[in-house]
Amino acid sequence: MEQKVIEQGVTINKESVGGELLRRFKYNRSAVFGLIIILFMVFCAITADFIAPNDPYPSPPLLANKLKPGFWSEKGAEGMPLGSDGLGRCVLSRIIYGARVSLTAGFVAVGIAMVLGITFGVLSGYFGGWVDAVIMRIVDIMFAFPALLLAIVIVTVVGQGLEKAMIAIGIVYSPQMARIIRSSVLYIKEMEYIEVQKAIGSSHWWIIRRHVLPNSIAPVIVYGTLMLASAILDCAALGFLGLGAQPPIPEWGAMLSDSYSFIVSGAWWAATFPGIAILLSVLGLNLLGDGLRDILDPRLKQ
Amino acid sequence: MLIPVLLGASIIAFSLIHLAPGDPARTIAGEHASVQTIEKIRVKYGLDKPLITQYWIWLKQALQGDFGRSIVSNEYVSKEIWSRFPNTVELTLFAMFIAIIVGVLAGIISASHQYSLWDYSFMGIALFGVSMPVFWLGIMLMMIFGVYLRWLPISGRISVMIPFTRITGFYLIDSIITGNGAAFLSSLHHLILPSLALGTIPMATIARVTRSSMLEVLRQDFIRTERAKGLSERLVIYKHAVRNALIPVVTVIGLNFGLLLAGAILTETVFSWPGVGRYVVNAVQMRDYPAVQGCVLFFSVIFVIVNLITDIIYVYIDPRIKYQ
Numbered sequence: 129m130e131q132k133v134i135e136q137g138v139t140i141n142k143e144s145v146g147g148e149l150l151r152r153f154k155y156n157r158s159a160v161f162g163l164i165i166i167l168f169m170v171f172c173a174i175t176a177d178f179i180a181p182n183d184p185y186p187s188p189p190l191l192a193n194k195l196k197p198g199f200w201s202e203k204g205a206e207g208m209p210l211g212s213d214g215l216g217r218c219v220l221s222r223i224i225y226g227a228r229v230s231l232t233a234g235f236v237a238v239g240i241a242m243v244l245g246i247t248f249g250v251l252s253g254y255f256g257g258w259v260d261a262v263i264m265r266i267v268d269i270m271f272a273f274p275a276l277l278l279a280i281v282i283v284t285v286v287g288q289g290l291e292k293a294m295i296a297i298g299i300v301y302s303p304q305m306a307r308i309i310r311s312s313v314l315y316i317k318e319m320e321y322i323e324v325q326k327a328i329g330s331s332h333w334w335i336i337r338r339h340v341l342p343n344s345i346a347p348v349i350v351y352g353t354l355m356l357a358s359a360i361l362d363c364a365a366l367g368f369l370g371l372g373a374q375p376p377i378p379e380w381g382a383m384l385s386d387s388y389s390f391i392v393s394g395a396w397w398a399a400t401f402p403g404i405a406i407l408l409s410v411l412g413l414n415l416l417g418d419g420l421r422d423i424l425d426p427r428l429k430q
Numbered sequence: 431m432l433i434p435v436l437l438g439a440s441i442i443a444f445s446l447i448h449l450a451p452g453d454p455a456r457t458i459a460g461e462h463a464s465v466q467t468i469e470k471i472r473v474k475y476g477l478d479k480p481l482i483t484q485y486w487i488w489l490k491q492a493l494q495g496d497f498g499r500s501i502v503s504n505e506y507v508s509k510e511i512w513s514r515f516p517n518t519v520e521l522t523l524f525a526m527f528i529a530i531i532v533g534v535l536a537g538i539i540s541a542s543h544q545y546s547l548w549d550y551s552f553m554g555i556a557l558f559g560v561s562m563p564v565f566w567l568g569i570m571l572m573m574i575f576g577v578y579l580r581w582l583p584i585s586g587r588i589s590v591m592i593p594f595t596r597i598t599g600f601y602l603i604d605s606i607i608t609g610n611g612a613a614f615l616s617s618l619h620h621l622i623l624p625s626l627a628l629g630t631i632p633m634a635t636i637a638r639v640t641r642s643s644m645l646e647v648l649r650q651d652f653i654r655t656e657r658a659k660g661l662s663e664r665l666v667i668y669k670h671a672v673r674n675a676l677i678p679v680v681t682v683i684g685l686n687f688g689l690l691l692a693g694a695i696l697t698e699t700v701f702s703w704p705g706v707g708r709y710v711v712n713a714v715q716m717r718d719y720p721a722v723q724g725c726v727l728f729f730s731v732i733f734v735i736v737n738l739i740t741d742i743i744y745v746y747i748d749p750r751i752k753y754q
Contacts, residue, residue, distance in 0.1 A: 269438030272730045274692035284714045284722055285449045361563055368565050369711050391573045403566030411561035
């Protein structure tokens with residue numbers, strides 16, 4: 129009987145924690161707004177095959193439809209609400225397919241950064257000593273380069289292309305993740321319950337997996353979201369420089385670099401809309417990340 | 431701290447050419463070089479020696495400012511970088527200048543009129559500013575002010591029609607020295623759009639940080655004391671609050687200089703700006719390894735120096751840091 133009461137108490141407590149977080153999330157208007165934008169982008173990415181009005185890779189290219197304006201003009205291309213680009217392709221369809229490319233690229237890059245960053249961050253923070261010294265020196269060296277430059281350097285070595293750009297950005301972001309994890313691990317390591325675990329003879333691996341990692345999850349979620357925003361930006365930047373996604377992949381940055389020379393002849397739409405797509409995704413992720421920071425970890429509040 | 435970081439950066443720059451797929455001698459010689467040429471280059475660049483020796487030779491030369499010759503132009507890489515560097519400096523400094531002036535002012539106004547229309551509009555714009563891809567913003571500015579309104583030129587450093595004497599490489603300074611008014615105006619005109627594009631992201635960050643820092647300071651006791659003393663609101667804010675609020679802003683400015691260097695790579699590409707950023711992009715595209723190596727080392731040195739300067743300024747502004 130008594131045990132049941134305790135159990136109930138625990139369950140109620142758990143529910144109230146989850147409920148409290150959800151309640152805080154609902155009242156954080158910018159976080160909700162950011163989430164809506166991101167869900168919309170994810171929706172576009174998943175259903176691109178059904179909602180895109182046209183083929184993003186028409187072959188052969190419809191050059192007769194080259195640089196036609198969209199719905200705002202009477203001379204607009206039929207069935208292309210946002211006009212067509214320099215090869216007569218539907219800008220809207222390419223942006224919708226581009227959501228798939230850019231979001232995937234962002235997620236893969238942040239995934240790589242998380243795997244590397246968490247591994248090295250935990251090693252560094254948990255074991256300390258020379259392991260920590262070596263890892264942190266490497267992190268310092270990587271911080272001696274602006275992120276985009278380091279990504280360019282890696283692309284020079286491994287070659288150009290979307291997959292390689294994702295890997296490069298993942299590697300470039302890992303030191304940041306490693307530092308965040310390390311500081312969080314350093315904090316948790318000093319907790320009494322870790323000492324208890326050590327006293328009862330738990331293995332390092334067990335302590336890390338069951339106690340250290342779950343307790344560092346909040347900063348990982350918060351900074352992972354913010355990092356996703358910069359990863360999408362940097363991936364678009366590499367695409368724009370011609371070092372990331374190669375044509376004809378409908379990547380937003382590459383679309384911009386394909387079409388910005390046409391603004392001189394008045395075809396503004398092909399370069400404007402892909403940029404708005406980047407802006408909205410990054411804005412959504414920034415809002416969501418800032419909101420999550422306020423919700424999950426009030427200590428981090430700026 | 432400084433030395434190991436720079437050493438590490440030099441190792442990264444050095445390994446570039448060895449990590450890249452293929453034989454480095456062949457890479458330097460180019461695709462269509464004969465076997466003899468490749469062998470000659472292998473000996474000339476010391477590529478037949480062990481890696482450690484090669485690194486030592488390369489580092490010694492790099493410390494003397496010799497990064498070798500560009501594969502593409504056959505010019506000295508260091509010369510190419512130095513001739514472009516003033517343009518990048520002019521661009522980044524001007525961008526930062528705009529960013530600081532506008533950002534700090536917007537932050538102060540927002541904080542002293544919290545929840546007003548000004549506050550909401552500045553912070554709304556700033557939110558978009560931090561999420562904006564700098565290359566897209568550049569294209570938009572080019573389109574509006576260059577193509578439609580025709581107020582400002584859209585690319586290059588100076589109009590080709592204007593005679594210009596090169597002394598220091600800084601166009602604004604050189605045109606003042608030579609008393610060339612037309613050149614000054616033209617180079618200033620060419621500078622506006624790229625530096626606006628480049629400055630927007632730091633501007634937004636600076637505005638946001640200034641606002642939150644100001645709000646924190648305005649809540650402190652000494653501000654209440656000063657208001658109670660009967661000091662005018664203007665004096666309270668601009669003389670007493672701003673000074674105390676600027677410390678975190680300086681940190682953010684320092685951090686943003688690094689981002690600005692990365693942003694310069696993109697901005698220079700958009701506006702065909704003859705700076706180091708555009709040079710490194712071209713070098714990567716052409717697989718001009720000595721040039722990439724030189725730029726990488728150069729950028730990391732600049733980056734580290736900027737961070738050092740930030741730390742020094744930090745101590746100067748807030749003497750308490752010294753005692754900690």
